[in-house]
Amino acid sequence: MASIVPFQAVRPTRDKVCLVTCRSYDEYVNAELAAQLDFNPLSFLHVLKPAFINQQSIAYEKRYRQVHQKYQEFKNEVILVKDNKPAIYIHKIITKTESFTGIIVGTSVEEYRNNIIRKHEDTIAFRVRLLKEYMKYSEFNTEPVLMSYPDNKTIENWIFNCTQKLADFEFSTTKKETHYLWKIDDALEINWLQNIFKKTDSLYIADGHHRCEAAKLLSEENDDPTNKAKDFILSYLISENNIKIYEFNRLIKDLNGLSKVDFIKKLEVHFTIDNHEEHPFKPTEKHQFGMYLDQQFYSLVLKKEQAHFENAHDALDAQILYDKVLLPILNIVDLRNDERIEYISGKQPIQDLKQKIDDQEFEVAFLLFPSNINEIKALADHDLIMPPKSTYIEPKFRSGLVIYEL
Secondary structure (H helix, E strand, C coil), rough: CCCECCCCCCCECCCCCCHHHHCCHHEEECCHHHHHHHHHHCCCHHHHHHCCCHHHHHCCHHHHEEEEEEEHHHHHHCCCCEECCCEEEEEEEECCCCCCEEEEEEEHHHHHCCCCCCCCCCCHHHHHHHHHHHHHHHECCCEEECCCCCHHHHHHHHHHCCCCCCCEEEEECCCCCCEEEEEEEEHHHHHHHHHHHCCCCCEEEEHHHHHHHHHHHHHHHHCCCCHHHHHHEEEEEEEEEHHHEEEEEEEEEECCCHHHHHHHHHCCCCCEEEEEECCCCCCCCEEEEEEECCCCEEEEECCHCCCCCCCCCCCHHHHHHHHHHHCCHHHHHHHHCCCCCCEECCCCCCHHHHHHHHCCCCCCCECCCCCCCHHHHHHHHCCCCCCCCCEECCCHHHHHHCCCCC
16 A cells, blocks of 8 residues: 655746756766756755865765755755645656656655665665755755556546646746646645555656665654654656666776687677677667677577576676676676776667777677566566666656755
């Protein structure tokens, strides 16, 4: 049984929303970040990083208190305004190739603890603590956790009817995305939707595992019984058929001292290999891999006698590549921290990957077939964890659009 709650969001005023909202801070290169901060005084980036110029010299707690201070300034200047009563929000994102529509609500920290909200990724304790401290001192969250729910025709029809009305917000971005936001604050309508979600057994975290874990820590440290906001997680709920999952391809610095011939011989123990020469090759099904080495593309297909797996985790392509190639042949043990491996999203053109090999930044690249939502759910249902950098998931949310106060 999944619980959802409305909340009083803080949002930009209608006339300023396109200037206020921004991508996640980490997505900006320094030059673009500096330009935004120099030439757009309304950008929410001013709130997220108010000490940009000398941020490295400022302690975390002081920096996060500055975030809160800048946030209050935006509210005092009526750039951001708090809604009059609790609501839920429908948010639609149209990109150049995809369309996503989801519901912004609060979900229960307690249900995350009890595995009603299910996870499939591991978290890094240091990052979780930093996020928790950030939320504690800034006293808000503006990046929802992306969660999927099973396809539901009733919810789909309700969303369709709501989105036929004039949107509260409609704006475009420099990334050629169009965003729409509808506020739903009718108590009877909200109660009806809550009852629909009560019939849903589980929600699945698609993106935002660190934010969930940080919210759990924040809730456990909450010593104010009147503050119920910390018992919930800002969430963007989306039907599982509306999530877009890309793979992360692997770039490797060297062949661990092996010659090209010896390396391919070792691969042939586990894979059937075809040389596609200069013709780009991307996998079209599970247990099939692409490889780019020495200006040539190869297909690698896992041999049938190798395809025996104990569980859903071992059957993942990312895990197969690790078990058969990265660990035993290339001696890459730690996928998070080994400096010999880097990752590139499957959303990027294959030419970008090829160029990095041709420029001799890396020696070999592996291309994977993307996972699907059923694989993610199978892992979560059995308390199994995906290897690091297995998926790049869309949609991505804009900061400063809907703010949840803590």
